[in-house]
Amino acid sequence: MKTLLFIIFVASSLSLSTSEASTKKVKGNVPAYYRCGNAHPIDRTLFTPERDKVQFIFDQDKYPDTTDIGFVNWFQKDDPDYFTAYLVNTTDTTFNAERQDGSLIMIQEAQNKEGDWQPIEYWIYSGCGNSYFNPLVLEPHEYAEVAIVKYHGKFETKMRLKFKYDKNIMYSQPFNGSINLSQFEKETDDVYGILYSGPANYLDAE
DSSP, X not given: OHHHHHHHHHHHHHHHHHHHHHHSOOOSOEEOOEEBOOOEEOOTTTOOOOSSOEEEEEETTSOOOHHHHTOOTTSOTTOTTEEEEEEXXXXXXXXXXXXXXXXXXXXXXXXXXXXXXXXXXXXXXXXXXXXXXXXXXXXXXXXXXXXXXXXXXXXXXXEEEEEEETTEEEEOOOEEEEEOGGGGOOOOSOEEXXXXXXXXXXXXXX
């Protein structure tokens, strides 16, 4: 029972901290969580994908489809601090990616004043094998919807997603956003997740 309560507390804390970070003044990196829906046949009324590519396509004016992604109660309807990304597979091969507790393993990065890409989030891996029981499988010409945190700050810059699947890293195309400069401060203390405590992970290539 104590273990179960700890897991529920940690999972709720991570999700709430990411949601709160989008609306409050943020200092330092925050933990990432990117809820991902299920696979659907490509719908060209929603986006126009490039050929023969696995890609992210953004719609910063569209709130994520909660009926597909399956948000729980900490994601409120019409929350202005999330927007939609589509992960699209236009190749002729199946694309597989782990989902950890419903989330793609992914963080956001932003360009600093010098134009260098720096993380503004970090990842916390789960130590529980059940966290990974439901991977994302995109057959050829399928897509999945992903909820993206929208940050707000005084520093306008370019943003991108850093997405890890298997041992590979994919970077999205940049999109416009704004943050606080203090968000570039990396987490140096140990972080805590489901059956995990240790350093923050920045999804560096293995």
